[in-house]
Amino acid sequence: MEAKKKLQDFLSSIVVFAVSIFILVESYKIYLKAGKVFYLSAAFVPVLLGALLLVLSVVLFLGSIKEGGVSARTTEFQEVWQAMVKDNNSLRMLTGLIMMAIYTFVLLEILPFWLATFLFMFLLMFFLDAGSITKILIITAVMDGLIVFLFQVCFRVPLP
Amino acid sequence: MAITYLLQSFGAVLSPMNLAVLLISTFTGLVMGMLPGLSATMAVALLTGLTYSLSPTSAIISLIGVYVGAISGGCQAAILLNIPGTPASAATALDGFPLAKQGKGGLAVFLATTASCIGTLISVICVLAFTPLLTKLSLQFGSWEFFLLSLFGVVICGNLTSKGNAVKGWISGIIGLLVAQVGLDQVDAFPRFAFGNVNVMAGLALIPIMIGLFGFPEIIKAFKKTEEHVLKISKFKVSEGFTYIRQNTVALIRSSLIGVCVGIIPGVGEDVGGWLSYWATKSSSKDPEKFGTGEMSGVISAEAGNNSCIGGAIIPILSLAVPGSAPAAVLLAAFMMHGYRPGPLLMNESPEFLYMVCVDLFMAAVAMWMIAQLVAKFSVKILGVKKEILMPIIYVLCIVGSYVINHLMFDVKVMFFFGIVGFFLSMMEFPAAPFLLGVILGSMTDSNLRRALTISEGSFMPMFQRPICLVFLVAILALILSQFGVFEKLKRKKV
Amino acid sequence: MQKKSLMAVVAIAAVVVVGGVFGSKFLNKEDKYPSRDINMVVPWNPGGSTDLTGRALADAMGKNMGCNIVVTNTPGAGGSVGALTVMKADKDGYNILANGMLALTAMPVLGYTENTHKDWDYYLATFTPNVLAVRADSPYQTAQDLLDAMKANPGAITDGTGGMGSGGHLGIEVLCAAAGLEYKHVTYEGGSKAITAALAGEVDFTSQLLVEMQDMFVSGDMRALANFTADDIILENGTVIPSILNFVPEMAEKLPMGETTGIAVPKGQPEQVYAALDKSFEEAVKSEDFVNFCNTKGFIINGMGRADAAEYVDKLASTVTWILYDCGVATKSPEEFGIQR
Numbered sequence: 004m005e006a007k008k009k010l011q012d013f014l015s016s017i018v019v020f021a022v023s024i025f026i027l028v029e030s031y032k033i034y035l036k037a038g039k040v041f042y043l044s045a046a047f048v049p050v051l052l053g054a055l056l057l058v059l060s061v062v063l064f065l066g067s068i069k070e071g072g073v074s075a076r077t078t079e080f081q082e083v084w085q086a087m088v089k090d091n092n093s094l095r096m097l098t099g100l101i102m103m104a105i106y107t108f109v110l111l112e113i114l115p116f117w118l119a120t121f122l123f124m125f126l127l128m129f130f131l132d133a134g135s136i137t138k139i140l141i142i143t144a145v146m147d148g149l150i151v152f153l154f155q156v157c158f159r160v161p162l163p
Numbered sequence: 164m165a166i167t168y169l170l171q172s173f174g175a176v177l178s179p180m181n182l183a184v185l186l187i188s189t190f191t192g193l194v195m196g197m198l199p200g201l202s203a204t205m206a207v208a209l210l211t212g213l214t215y216s217l218s219p220t221s222a223i224i225s226l227i228g229v230y231v232g233a234i235s236g237g238c239q240a241a242i243l244l245n246i247p248g249t250p251a252s253a254a255t256a257l258d259g260f261p262l263a264k265q266g267k268g269g270l271a272v273f274l275a276t277t278a279s280c281i282g283t284l285i286s287v288i289c290v291l292a293f294t295p296l297l298t299k300l301s302l303q304f305g306s307w308e309f310f311l312l313s314l315f316g317v318v319i320c321g322n323l324t325s326k327g328n329a330v331k332g333w334i335s336g337i338i339g340l341l342v343a344q345v346g347l348d349q350v351d352a353f354p355r356f357a358f359g360n361v362n363v364m365a366g367l368a369l370i371p372i373m374i375g376l377f378g379f380p381e382i383i384k385a386f387k388k389t390e391e392h393v394l395k396i397s398k399f400k401v402s403e404g405f406t407y408i409r410q411n412t413v414a415l416i417r418s419s420l421i422g423v424c425v426g427i428i429p430g431v432g433e434d435v436g437g438w439l440s441y442w443a444t445k446s447s448s449k450d451p452e453k454f455g456t457g458e459m460s461g462v463i464s465a466e467a468g469n470n471s472c473i474g475g476a477i478i479p480i481l482s483l484a485v486p487g488s489a490p491a492a493v494l495l496a497a498f499m500m501h502g503y504r505p506g507p508l509l510m511n512e513s514p515e516f517l518y519m520v521c522v523d524l525f526m527a528a529v530a531m532w533m534i535a536q537l538v539a540k541f542s543v544k545i546l547g548v549k550k551e552i553l554m555p556i557i558y559v560l561c562i563v564g565s566y567v568i569n570h571l572m573f574d575v576k577v578m579f580f581f582g583i584v585g586f587f588l589s590m591m592e593f594p595a596a597p598f599l600l601g602v603i604l605g606s607m608t609d610s611n612l613r614r615a616l617t618i619s620e621g622s623f624m625p626m627f628q629r630p631i632c633l634v635f636l637v638a639i640l641a642l643i644l645s646q647f648g649v650f651e652k653l654k655r656k657k658v
Numbered sequence: 659m660q661k662k663s664l665m666a667v668v669a670i671a672a673v674v675v676v677g678g679v680f681g682s683k684f685l686n687k688e689d690k691y692p693s694r695d696i697n698m699v700v701p702w703n704p705g706g707s708t709d710l711t712g713r714a715l716a717d718a719m720g721k722n723m724g725c726n727i728v729v730t731n732t733p734g735a736g737g738s739v740g741a742l743t744v745m746k747a748d749k750d751g752y753n754i755l756a757n758g759m760l761a762l763t764a765m766p767v768l769g770y771t772e773n774t775h776k777d778w779d780y781y782l783a784t785f786t787p788n789v790l791a792v793r794a795d796s797p798y799q800t801a802q803d804l805l806d807a808m809k810a811n812p813g814a815i816t817d818g819t820g821g822m823g824s825g826g827h828l829g830i831e832v833l834c835a836a837a838g839l840e841y842k843h844v845t846y847e848g849g850s851k852a853i854t855a856a857l858a859g860e861v862d863f864t865s866q867l868l869v870e871m872q873d874m875f876v877s878g879d880m881r882a883l884a885n886f887t888a889d890d891i892i893l894e895n896g897t898v899i900p901s902i903l904n905f906v907p908e909m910a911e912k913l914p915m916g917e918t919t920g921i922a923v924p925k926g927q928p929e930q931v932y933a934a935l936d937k938s939f940e941e942a943v944k945s946e947d948f949v950n951f952c953n954t955k956g957f958i959i960n961g962m963g964r965a966d967a968a969e970y971v972d973k974l975a976s977t978v979t980w981i982l983y984d985c986g987v988a989t990k991s992p993e994e995f996g997i998q999r
Binding site: 008011012014015019022026029033036037040042043045046047048049052053055056059060062063066092095096098099100103104106107108111112120123124127128131132134139142146150154 | 330331333334337338340341344348353355356382383384385386387551552554555556558559560562563567572575576579590591592593608609612613616617621
């Protein structure tokens with residue numbers, strides 16, 4: 004699994020590198036705007052951290068290209084990507100994620116909590132093939148009710 | 164005099180009404196600690212409101228009960244689901260979850276709760292015996308010390324969790340620290356990385372980040388269609404559990420003491436306590452590589468460490484009216500609401516208060532242990548539930564947990580965003596725990612460094628002149644160098 | 659098999675949605691205020707003067723209104739994080755802010771927020787003055803010692819305060835403006851942290867509020883050098899805190915300086931909310947629990963309902979914002995917000 008590890012490091016170090024550049028640029032803007040002396044500025048710690056991040060990402064990158072260099076990694080990446088795209092699991096994960104996103108960003112805004120939650124749990128469990136429809140229905144209804152009861156009645160906290 | 168107070172307090176707690184209060188509140192605390200999203204701070208806060216109308220004695224009993232319960236309860240979710248119920252249990256998940264995967268979930272929970280109980284008990288002894296001494300220690304911590312402490316915490320966490328390549332752990336930690344910088348800064352209120360969004364300016368709340376970071380990877384992984392059979396939880400013998408505890412007595416005591424010291428330091432609480440104790444045990448163990456794969460002593464140390472912080476956090480409350488950790492802060496406010504005056508006058512005004520708190524802690528620890536055993540019988544079954552049913556429910560709880568803190572949908576969106584981040588972190592095998600610790604310690608790092616520099620006019624010299632700082636500096640350096648095999652090379656040279 | 663069950667699922671979902679939407683419209687009658695818990699935001703760390711007053715009021719008013727007022731601490735940036743949270747929330751009376759008026763009025767000119775004190779309705783409860791304090795083994799025995807030291811070393815003596823715009827910060831700015839002194843400002847996250855720092859010796863003194871330090875004075879851990887009212891204050895054990903006027907008579911017209919704490923709601927609440935709050939507040943500040951609380955902690959009760967409070971805060975805002983602007987701390991001029999001198 005060493006190869007997989009190297010690939011992970013390769014990809015992630017590039018991402019981290021980009022992030023650190025972003026941080027450094029933004030922090031510099033803050034430094035200019037804040038106008039205070041550098042070591043007291045709000046930008047001080049972000050700059051330090053951003054710089055550290057830069058260094059570490061380079062270390063990681065160097066470690067990841069140790070066997071085969073950049074070309075080897077890129078080939079591996081393409082292979083992995085192809086495999087992933089075709090994999091059924093990836094599709095399921097993505098769909099599940101999208102359902103979660105819809106629940107969070109759309110359903111909860113337009114429907115009352117218990118309704119949105121009921122829909123979400125029901126549909127997701129169905130999608131995941133959690134059991135027969137009746138079983139899912141019962142579990143969803145019970146859990147939904149339990150959660151609402153527990154939080155709104157017992158703990159007296161408002162729900163989304 | 165002390166004996167009288169102690170007896171009085173025991174008498175008070177053992178009254179039927181108060182016993183009921185104790186049991187109910189400890190149970191509530193356990194449940195709230197277990198649910199990812201409800202933290203100990205919240206649990207204590209919620210109960211402060213609910214118990215206001217009770218007599219001060221009963222109210223204090225309930226608050227301490229829920230505090231102990233919540234900090235202990237987090238271990239169950241951490242072990243069984245790999246989602247810490249409260250930030251304090253993040254270290255427990257490291258060895259707890261692998262144990263659960265091996266079918267030893269029940270045993271792990273038993274060890275965790277027993278360690279929690281013992282840790283709390285040891286901290287009670289410290290409170291009784293050492294309050295004045297330990298208070299002096301907490302006052303020694305100035306801005307430089309806090310800064311270095313937070314760095315130390317992140318470095319340790321990085322070392323501990325990255326299975327050999329600490330660089331990834333540190334990257335994770337640094338990004339966490341950076342995330343904590345988002346928002347209005349603590350010193351000047353200058354908006355950082357806010358991009359004009361008012362919600363972001365208020366900073367990113369910790370609990371949603373924790374839930375997203377740890378919860379999403381587990382939830383999303385559950386979407387895969389796997390043939391994995393549901394794990395059987397093997398029954399374990401209680402005596403076997405106690406044997407493990409006895410074998411780890413040294414680790415237990417050490418972790419508890421570490422936890423108490425961490426608790427005393429204002430602002431660092433149960434989460435750091437768990438990590439430091441875990442690290443201490445791992446460093447002094449004969450086979451450190453086993454940590455992270457299901458090492459019992461890891462679970463024991465982390466849980467003893469985070470629970471003993473409770474006593475530690477209460478010490479500065481009693482003597483200085485300064486809370487040692489976040490839930491302790493709510494406790495302090497509750498104490499004041501009920502008419503007590505924690506602080507230097509406490510022993511003059513209401514000397515029995517100290518003993519009452521200690522007795523309450525003691526009883527809560529015992530009650531927690533008993534109730535936890537009962538609860539564990541049910542919670543362990545959760546692992547037996549099919550993932551497909553469990554995960555949607557857990558996700559709903561995640562949403563609720565994120566919302567309930569500030570009643571803002573924004574926090575829920577934060578959770579979602581960091582969930583994606585957490586997912587990628589786990590795919591690329593970056594440890595999430597240093598990230599979380601970075602978020603917790605980030606503002607402490609920032610404001611203390613700048614404050615220290617303000618006082619010293621930009622000079623870093625004081626950092627090298629203060630004894631506690633030097634200890635930290637050496638420790639941090641040693642930790643970093645050890646990752647690069649410097650020590651092994653030196654050893655080889657000698658041989 | 660798949661098609662059939664999928665259709666069943668869709669059918670069920672449809673029924674649930676329709677039924678749910680209609681059902682909830684039917685059942686949603688939230689007429690009575692308060693029908694659920696009220697969230698009180700305290701924009702400071704727990705244990706400080708604002709937090710304690712807020713909790714005492716929450717308790718008294720909650721009992722009165724028959725609901726739970728839950729206190730959440732949302733500290734940060736001189737109280738503006740919490741204030742913004744309440745400002746952004748729905749104006750339905752379920753989110754109220756407990757704050758110190760010094761901090762709240764200073765926010766716009768310190769650049770924290772766009773809205774000003776005029777955007778809130780107030781209920782004021784307590785007052786506590788600033789006090790100059792040092793730890794017990796500090797070299798400064800009297801206020802004169804401290805002031806002399808500040809004169810001899812401009813900008814070197816450190817003052818720990820609870821943050822930019824906190825009670826401690828504003829008090830010291832007024833003092834320095836009147837006496838022509840300079841100090842070095844070291845900010846902490848809240849009054850209690852600043853006091854701990856002064857106790858530990860990290861800063862030379864602190865200018866925070868009496869109520870936060872009273873116990874320390876009585877126990878002897880800290881020494882009070884001067885208070886920011888026109889009279890000497892005598893504590894329960896006989897300790898005398900001389901008035902600052904003994905040392906800096908020029909401050910007479912600015913006194914009393916200290917923090918007035920109370921509750922604020924953003925303007926534009928429904929009428930029934932105001933009616934409920936008005937009534938319960940009036941009774942809360944007279945309630946026995948609250949009075950006891952104030953006496954024990956050392957607060958001076960200064961209860962004002964909406965009308966009186968508006969005038970008071972207006973005057974205070976003018977003083978505070980112009981002080982900050984004149985001494986150069988404020989980044990924006992009060993004129994931008996229409997605040998007169």
